[in-house]
Amino acid sequence: MAVYKMMMGFIFIVTYMCFLAPVHQAHPPNVTISDLSFKNMDFAMNLYRKISSYHDKNIFFSPLSISTSFAALLLACDGVTHEEILKGLNLEQLGQADQPELIPKLFQLLNENVTQNGSLKLDQSMALFLHHQFEVEKLFEEQIKTFFDGDIKSLDFMDTKRSISLINEYIKHKTEDKVTDMISTLNVATQLMLINTIFFQGTWQMPFNPNFTDSASFYIDNYSVVQVPMMFKEDKFYTMVDYPLGAKVLKLPYQDGVSMLILLPNKGMDYTVIDDEITTDKFLNWIKNLQKTKLEISIPKFKMEQSYSLHKLLPDMGMASIFSNSANLTKLSQDHGLKVSEVLHKAVIEVDEAGTTAAAATSIGITPYSLPRTFFVNRPFFFFIYHEDTNCLLFMGRVIDPTKN
Numbered sequence: 001m002a003v004y005k006m007m008m009g010f011i012f013i014v015t016y017m018c019f020l021a022p023v024h025q026a027h028p029p030n031v032t033i034s035d036l037s038f039k040n041m042d043f044a045m046n047l048y049r050k051i052s053s054y055h056d057k058n059i060f061f062s063p064l065s066i067s068t069s070f071a072a073l074l075l076a077c078d079g080v081t082h083e084e085i086l087k088g089l090n091l092e093q094l095g096q097a098d099q100p101e102l103i104p105k106l107f108q109l110l111n112e113n114v115t116q117n118g119s120l121k122l123d124q125s126m127a128l129f130l131h132h133q134f135e136v137e138k139l140f141e142e143q144i145k146t147f148f149d150g151d152i153k154s155l156d157f158m159d160t161k162r163s164i165s166l167i168n169e170y171i172k173h174k175t176e177d178k179v180t181d182m183i184s185t186l187n188v189a190t191q192l193m194l195i196n197t198i199f200f201q202g203t204w205q206m207p208f209n210p211n212f213t214d215s216a217s218f219y220i221d222n223y224s225v226v227q228v229p230m231m232f233k234e235d236k237f238y239t240m241v242d243y244p245l246g247a248k249v250l251k252l253p254y255q256d257g258v259s260m261l262i263l264l265p266n267k268g269m270d271y272t273v274i275d276d277e278i279t280t281d282k283f284l285n286w287i288k289n290l291q292k293t294k295l296e297i298s299i300p301k302f303k304m305e306q307s308y309s310l311h312k313l314l315p316d317m318g319m320a321s322i323f324s325n326s327a328n329l330t331k332l333s334q335d336h337g338l339k340v341s342e343v344l345h346k347a348v349i350e351v352d353e354a355g356t357t358a359a360a361a362t363s364i365g366i367t368p369y370s371l372p373r374t375f376f377v378n379r380p381f382f383f384f385i386y387h388e389d390t391n392c393l394l395f396m397g398r399v400i401d402p403t404k405n
Contacts, residue, residue, distance in 0.1 A: 031094055033113065036106045037392035040067050041280040042090040044393050050313050052275050058404055060306045060347045060397035062198060069196040071107045072126060072150070073322070073340075075100075075143045076332035081321045088319035104147040110392070125174050127151040129167060129193040136192075140332050157190040167193065175199045178348050191338065200394070201355070202254035202385075208233050208299075208353035218300055218402055219379045226403045228300040230378075231353055237297060238290035239375065245277055249286045250297065250375050254355060257389055261286065262299070263382040264375070271380045271398070283384065284391060297375040302402035303350040310343035349395070 044063030051059055070085055077085060086095045086103075096102055126148040130136060132155065144150035153170075155163045164186050171182045174197035208231040216230035238251040246269040253259045263278075263286070265271050311323050321327055327339035385395040 031102065031106065033106060033110050033392075034390055035094060036091075036103075036110060037387075037390045038280060039090045039094060040064055041283065041391075041393045043067060043088075044396055045278055045280060046090070046317060047313070048278070048396060049275065050317060051308065052272075052398070056272065056400060058304050058306065058398065058400050060304045060349050060395065061308060061345055062347060062395045064392065064394050065196055065198045066310065066345060068107050068111075068148075069126070069194065070319075071104055072144060072148050072194060072196075075104055075140055075147075076329050077322065077327075078330050079328040080326070081328040084319050084321055088314060088317045101143070101147070104143065108147045113390075125149070125151070125197050127153060127170060127195045127197075129153050129155050129163075129195065131155065131157050131191045134191050134333070135335065136333055137331060157186065158188050160186045160188055163190075167195065171195065171197055175348075179346055182344070182346055187341070190341075192332075200258075202256075202258055202260075203355040204353075205253045205255055206233065206235055207355065210353045213301070213353060216298065216300075217378060220401050224401075226401060228302070228402045231299045231301060232297070234296045235294070236292050237295045237375070238292050239295060240286060240289045240291055242282070242286065245274060245282070247274060248375065249290065250295075251287075251290055252299075253388075258385065258387055258394070260351075261384045261386065262375075262377060263384075264377055265380070267379070271382075271400075274382070275398075278382065283393070287391060293373075295373060295375050297377075299351075299377050300399070300402040301352050302399055303348075303405055304397070304399075305348045305405055306346070306397075308345045310345050311340065314343065347395070347397075349397070 067089055086092050157163050168182055172180050212232040213229050215227050217225050218228045219225050241248045247263050247265045250262045251259050265274050322340050329338040380400045382398045386393045
């Protein structure tokens, strides 16, 4: 049994559809949810660049979902492992040695703010699936329940078929059947799985009329063109132009204080150049400089399902020890040999006429009278889903080919 426990750490899985988040002050002085949102956005941009460096395809993920899950892991870690997670999430400046529960408390407050008015279509949950012979520190168990309302479930991972079925059924239920068959294989040496599911369904404040949706060309590059169903609407929208970047921005609001921000590179502009230029400061400047104007907009309908093995990406972002034999998870269990073996993140989004279903500062030149009268999204673009009160970035992605799922 000792050898069995030494073999594997736990598998940590993040699944989701779509999500939102808002604003309140944390109880500890001088630290707010807005601070957390800003730092989470930094992490999002860093992770996006890491993913985009591997391929030139569609991207979609939830930085907030990933951050929330690792905030739970902070409660399990100590020493270098704890420090690496703080640094990798860009939360070093928020962490305080004499207040180890500060960051989990911030995430708890964030979730409370999101759900407080009950108007959002939101379901966020966390579950620990434990091997039935696995001993968890009582304090960790209590903290997971307190800060993340986590479910504690016992499984016999030696019965891999049944364990896979139960875990996939849990994920399917929590994402309203949007994320299915999350895992297909399971190592018999697995001891613990941490699963975070987030589901959000957003309805446009101004829905598109399906009768105006028509087939149109989408130019992937100079050589590839695909036909896509293109949604159309004429109304007043918030928009702006980032002249130094060579792109323009459009805000499409959902109901209940959440919006999608679309960043469209100018014709002839290489989107890979903009990849390297997207920063938190730029994002906040875009929002700050939005101006309402009458526009004709055309947006492609699209649906994406993206999966990422984050245990292959995060070590390059400074989070290495938690995936190695030197992992310090002593606050989770006093048993030695524990490490995180996998971090799987699966994201699904669907954008249509009704809305969306989904589980250093740069100066910007603004010329109000030269804003475009049309916003035709017929080439690769970036998008961000954020909560307006806090500017908290919930999801981000890029669409290179809207016909690819």
